[in-house]
Amino acid sequence: MTDEEIVDVIIVGAGISGLYAAYRIRQIAPELKILVLEAKDRVGGRTLTADLKTSHDGNETDRFDLGGQWVTDTQENITTLLEELQLETYMQYHTGKSISELHRRVQKYGLPVPFVSLLSFLETIYSVFRLESLVSNVPPWNPMMTRNADYLDQHTLADLMKPWIRNSATPLLTAAVRTVFGCEPEQVNALFALTYAQAGGGFMRLSLTDPGCAQEKKIKGGSQQVSQLLVERIGKEQVRLETPVQKIVQNDDGLYDFNFV
Ligand SMILES: Cc1cc2nc3c(=O)[nH]c(=O)nc-3n(C[C@H](O)[C@H](O)[C@H](O)COP(=O)(O)OP(=O)(O)OC[C@H]3O[C@@H](n4cnc5c(N)ncnc54)[C@H](O)[C@@H]3O)c2cc1C
The missing domain is CATH 3.50.50.60 (FAD/NAD(P)-binding domain)
Structure with missing residues (x-):
C-alpha cells in the first residue's frame, strides 16, 4: 500500500x-x-x-x-468452516492408558484422572465443582454482568482457587490449567478463565476428549x-x-x- x-x-x-x-x-x-x-x-x-x-x-x-x-462438533462455527474448506477431521486417539507427571512423578493410569491421595482427589472434585458453579453464572455475551465481576476481574485463577485447597490438589489443577490455557493459574485472569470455560461448556468439557468435549477431534494435515x-x-x-x-x-x-x- x-x-x-x-x-x-x-x-x-x-x-x-x-x-x-x-x-x-x-x-x-x-x-x-x-x-x-x-x-x-x-x-x-x-x-x-x-x-x-x-x-x-x-x-x-x-x-x-x-x-x-482440537475441535469438536459443538463448536459450530469452526465445524462449518472446516466443511466449507473441505478439511477432514479424525478422532483424537485416547484408547488405553494415559501418562502424567505430577510432583515430578511419572505415572500411567487408566482412569479419567491420575491416581492421587484421597485428600487431593476430594479437594480437586470440590474445586472443580466450585469452578463449574461459578462458570454457570457467567453470561458469555456480557461477562461484566457476572456476580462479583470486578473482584474476579482483579484476581487470578490461582487467587480464586486458593481458599478451596490446601496445596494437595494444586498439581492436578495446575496441570489442567496448563493444558487448557497454556499458562500457570497465577497468570490467567479469573473472569477471563470463567468466561472462556462458559463459552466452551465448562472446565471439564474443555479438558476431555469425550464426544462434544474440546479435545475430541483433530484436523487431517x-x-x-x-x-x-x-x-x-x-x-x-x-x-x-x-x-x-x-x-x-x-x-x-x-x-x-x-x-x-
Ligand atoms: C499451545 C496452544 C494450544 C491451543 N489449543 C487449542 C485447541 O486445541 N483448540 C482451540 O480451539 N484453541 C486452541 N488454542 C487457542 C487457539 O489457537 C487460538 O484461540 C486461536 O488460534 C486464536 O486465533 P486469533 O486469530 O484470534 O489470534 P492469533 O492466532 O493470536 O492471531 C493474531 C495474529 O495477529 C498478529 N498480530 C498481532 N499484533 C499485530 C500487529 N500489531 N500488526 C500485525 N499483526 C499483528 C499476530 O502475529 C497473529 O498472527 C491453543 C492455543 C495455544 C497457544
Whole structure:
C-alpha cells in the first residue's frame, strides 16, 4: 500500500479470526477492497503445523500441530468452516492408558484422572465443582454482568482457587490449567478463565476428549491449513506478511491511518 492508496477494510493479524473476518467480508461485499496486515512471516497466528523428524536418522517426518489443534462438533462455527474448506477431521486417539507427571512423578493410569491421595482427589472434585458453579453464572455475551465481576476481574485463577485447597490438589489443577490455557493459574485472569470455560461448556468439557468435549477431534494435515486455505479464498495479494502495525489514528474525516513498518 502506498501513501496515496485507500482501502475499504484493514484487518490487523492473519490468525484464524482476522482471515475469517476477511473471508466473510469478501463473501458479503465482494466489491470492498480488503487488506490483512500480519506482523509475522507466516499466517496462522497461534496455529502452527510443522514437519518434525520421526526417525533417528531424520529420514522420516510427520506433520505436528504445535498450537491450537482440537475441535469438536459443538463448536459450530469452526465445524462449518472446516466443511466449507473441505478439511477432514479424525478422532483424537485416547484408547488405553494415559501418562502424567505430577510432583515430578511419572505415572500411567487408566482412569479419567491420575491416581492421587484421597485428600487431593476430594479437594480437586470440590474445586472443580466450585469452578463449574461459578462458570454457570457467567453470561458469555456480557461477562461484566457476572456476580462479583470486578473482584474476579482483579484476581487470578490461582487467587480464586486458593481458599478451596490446601496445596494437595494444586498439581492436578495446575496441570489442567496448563493444558487448557497454556499458562500457570497465577497468570490467567479469573473472569477471563470463567468466561472462556462458559463459552466452551465448562472446565471439564474443555479438558476431555469425550464426544462434544474440546479435545475430541483433530484436523487431517494440521490446523494451520485453515488459515492457509482462507488466504487462497481471500486472495494472496490481500494479505501482507512481515507488516507489523504500529499505530492506528482516526482522522477528523472519519478515516483511519495505519502506520506499519
Ligand atoms: C499451545 C496452544 C494450544 C491451543 N489449543 C487449542 C485447541 O486445541 N483448540 C482451540 O480451539 N484453541 C486452541 N488454542 C487457542 C487457539 O489457537 C487460538 O484461540 C486461536 O488460534 C486464536 O486465533 P486469533 O486469530 O484470534 O489470534 P492469533 O492466532 O493470536 O492471531 C493474531 C495474529 O495477529 C498478529 N498480530 C498481532 N499484533 C499485530 C500487529 N500489531 N500488526 C500485525 N499483526 C499483528 C499476530 O502475529 C497473529 O498472527 C491453543 C492455543 C495455544 C497457544
